[in-house]
Amino acid sequence: MSILNLGIVAHVDAGKTSLTERLLFEAGAIDRLGSVDAGSTQTDTLELERRRGITIKSAVATFAIGATTVNLIDTPGHPDFIAEVERALRVLDGAVLVLSAVEGVQAQTRVLLRTLDRLRVPALLFVNKTDRTGADPDRAIAPIPSAVPMWHDHAEALAERDDEALAAYLAGEPIPPAVLRRLTHSAAVRPAYRGSAITGEGIAELTAAITEHLPKAQQDARAPLRATVFKIDRDHAAHVRVFSGRIQVRDQIGRQKVTRVVPDSLAAGQIGRVYGLKGLRIGDTIGAGHRAEPQIFAPPTMETTVEPVDAGQRRRLHAALSELAEQDPLINLRLDEEAGRLSVSLYGEIQKEVIRDTLLGEYDLRVTFGETVTVHVERPAGTARAGAVIGRDGNPCTATLELLLEPGEGVHLAVPVEHIPLYVYKSTTAFHQALQRYVRDAFARGGPHGWDVEGARVTVTRCGYSAPSTTAGDFKRLVPLLLRRALTEAGTVVCAPVHSFTVEGPAAALSTMLGELPRYHATTETPQLDGHRFRVTGRVPSARLAALERALPGLTHGEGTLEAAFAGFRDQR
Structure with missing residues (x-):
């Protein structure tokens, strides 16, 4: 039996979970249809998912279509949980991107389309909610160049993209089904289907297309794991x-x-x-x-502190948050040891509710959150050297170490091998890897301003030990002490996150748009005019992006669109 690992992705409220439920029902995997509104769907099992009617955690459900076993992964649509979508995208053979026939392509739809294109993930489009007033499937897919509407004669559309299809089209012959399959597998086209997950309209056609047009998993069990x-x-x-x-x-x-x-x-x-x-x-x-694997989507750019209602449960809270960070690395738990504060990273405010409910339901911990702030990073402003010698200058460790800190990247060794305690680390490679961990952990504790440190090059210029007293723990304790001194001496520059953006809208609104963008501290490139539409690209501080999105309809008479992507951290001086 062949296997297909299939993802269902969409902008929130496009009907993704309802489609998952319908596919499971039609395949006989469940006896009755659940409802998102009633909180009775198969894949939304968390209490908060049922209460809010949104997917938070990716869930896997298995069913059969003929001789194909489908592992269906229902992913979140809300942008606060984009990390869950990233994890699913890494393991898919193909995907179904769900659009609403009423709202069409929305903000998260664009993000997902760009990602599917970049990763070359074969995908079908399903235009859902055709039973709703105002539904227009043709309008819904119009902004997607790769979309091929299967409810129309699609021969001409395929002929424009493929020589074999063109030859058949010009000869007046049917285009071989293998052509559509090949173009879909290569992500050159996205076959589009329409229907309603609620009524079941169009589901039979979509189900057939899933096994006909999407690639099956490679099943070489004899190859290396x-x-x-x-x-x-x-x-x-x-x-x-x-x-x-x-x-x-x-x-x-x-x-x-x-x-x-x-x-x-x-x-x-x-x-x-x-x-x-x-x-x-x-x-x-x-x-x-x-x-x-490298990260697909941008890291979270917001952070908040977490405090236990009962101060005596601080240690339990740290242990619980450490477990949650293992399940979701982008929580990025940080402990400010001097202030005794615990901080977690966020994509949005709903994540606070998820963390709060999880801590209460699974760990019996009641917590409060501080104000959500924008995450910054610190980078060395100059060069500094810090060192400590065994038995001198109050060195608390049985190790000698000197570190050179400067702008750059990486951890480097510039000491003779005989100065490295190989009876502890076994090899210079193991010593180097250990130092990389020590430096990474030290930078995660924050620089002089309390933010994570990045853009720093650390070189070990002196090293020594006293056998057999020196242990790995001596170097582990000494590295953060020296880096703290070096960062204080070199000074750091605090950098804020920025997003690149593209705004499009009617040409008549261009002057208004250009006049307003400086209010959001945006920098722009030369605008482009194409007929009756303008296009402006630039960069904007991440902290101002949401305000710009809210203002966009008023600035463009409701006809503007904005696409944005994380573009790193920049010195805001």
Whole structure:
């Protein structure tokens, strides 16, 4: 039996979870249709999901379409939970992007389209809610150049994109089905279907297209193991997608052994849970070396402090938040040891509710949040050197170390190998890797202004030890002490997050738009005019982006669109 790992993605409220429910029902995987409004859907299991009627955590449901086993992943549509979508995208064979026939392409739809295009993920479009007043499927897909509406004669559209299709079209012959399949697999086109998840209209056509047009998983179980972790449960189970090879109980992976697999073993193409592999992070690759995949979407740019209502539960709160950060690395838990404050990163305010409800429901902890602020970073403003010698100048550690801090990247060794305690670290590579962890952890504690430090190059210019007294703990304690001194001496520049943006609207609104953008501290490039439309690109501080989005309809007579993407941190002086 073939396997298809399928994602359902959409802007919030486009009907994504309702479509998931309908597909499960039509396939016979569930006996009755659940309702988002009633909180009775199969994949929204969290209390907050049921109460709010939105998806927060990706959920996997399995059903069969003919001889194909479909692992269907229902992802969040709300932008606060974009990290969950990223994790799903890493393990998909194909996707269905859901649009509303009434609202059409919305802000999150554009983000998802760009991402599907960049990752070359084969996808179908489903224009939902055709039973609603104001539905217009043709208008809904009009802004998507790759969309091919299957409710029209699509031969001409395919002929414009493919030589084989063009030859058949000019000869007056039907275009072979393999052409549409090939173009869809390569993400050159997005076949579009229309219907209603509520009434069931169009679901049969979409279901047939899922198995006809989307690629099945490669199932080479004899190749070397390669699997990606896309979710981690509280019981430390790692949800993985196996791309090649096989995972079974008692398999030795690195220095660890698999203790349990659900189902009993996982072969190439399958999704399941693996137990016993400690230290895994979301995005890690198992087999062929443990490595984290690069991040697709921007990191969170907001942060808030978390305090227990009962001050005596601070230690329990830290432990609970550490577990949540393991399940969601982008929570980015930070502890300000001097102030005793715990901070977490956020994409938006709804995440506060999720964290609050999770801490209360799963850990019996009541908490309060501080004001949400924009995340900044610190970068060295200059160069400084800090060192400590065993037995001198109040050095509390049995280790000698000198660090050179300067703008740049990475941790570098500039000391003879005989000065490194190889009886502790076994090799210079292991010592180097340990120092990288120590430096990363120290920078995560914050610089002089309390923000994470980035853009720093650290070079070890002196090292020493006293055998057998020196331990790894001595270097682990000494590194943050020296870096704190070096950062204070060099000084740091506080940098704020910025987004690149593109605004489009009617030409008549251009002068108004250009006059207003400086109010949001936006910098712009030369505007472009194309007929009756303008296009302006530029950069805007992330903290002002939401206000610009709110003002856009008034500035463009309701006809403007804005697309934005995280563009890093910039010195705001």
